[in-house]
Amino acid sequence: MDLEFDDPKRVTVGYLGVPGDRTFLLEVEDDTHRVQFVLEKAQVAGLGDLVAQLLVRLEDRPASDWDRDAMSLEPPFRPIWRVGGIAVGLDRETGRFHVELTEFVPEGDTEPRTGRIAMDRDQARRLAAHAAAIVGEGRERCRLCSRPIEPDGGHVCPATNGHGPLTS
Numbered sequence: 001m002d003l004e005f006d007d008p009k010r011v012t013v014g015y016l017g018v019p020g021d022r023t024f025l026l027e028v029e030d031d032t033h034r035v036q037f038v039l040e041k042a043q044v045a046g047l048g049d050l051v052a053q054l055l056v057r058l059e060d061r062p063a064s065d066w067d068r069d070a071m072s073l074e075p076p077f078r079p080i081w082r083v084g085g086i087a088v089g090l091d092r093e094t095g096r097f098h099v100e101l102t103e104f105v106p107e108g109d110t111e112p113r114t115g116r117i118a119m120d121r122d123q124a125r126r127l128a129a130h131a132a133a134i135v136g137e138g139r140e141r142c143r144l145c146s147r148p149i150e151p152d153g154g155h156v157c158p159a160t161n162g163h164g165p166l167t168s
């Protein structure tokens with residue numbers, strides 16, 4: 001592992017930009033370092049969902065209320081690399097959740113860097129809930145095709161074969 005956070009004081013996800021043009025980040029901080037990684041929206045959704053599924057196995061669930069301000073990303077925003085792969089697991093002996101990250105590198109380039117984050121159950125609850133919340137802050141979806149509607153209201157819906165009024 002290139003980076004290991006065995007006892008982080010904070011693990012969160014967030015984004016920069018506006019719906020339709022957002023950059024998602026995973027941020028982890030311990031007593032000496034704060035590191036940010038670039039993620040895709042689907043990776044944030046998947047990470048939150050996988051952590052939520054592991055919580056269910058422990059007869060627990062994501063937080064229903066959490067301090068959103070405490071989960072905000074902290075400037076400066078300088079991600080160290082883009083995440084290509086994510087693995088999530090649970091150590092039943094310690095009760096800690098593990099997230100392993102692998103850097104995205106084009107084929108044939110250098111060996112990808114890796115990182116590991118260990119979270120306690122409270123951190124996992126907040127991360128799962130917060131991930132679901134920020135992913136849900138995206139653009140409004142078309143009621144016919146579920147594709148995103150542009151901020152200016154523009155949308156050509158395949159369900160109407162490009163004809164008819166725009167939906168909202």
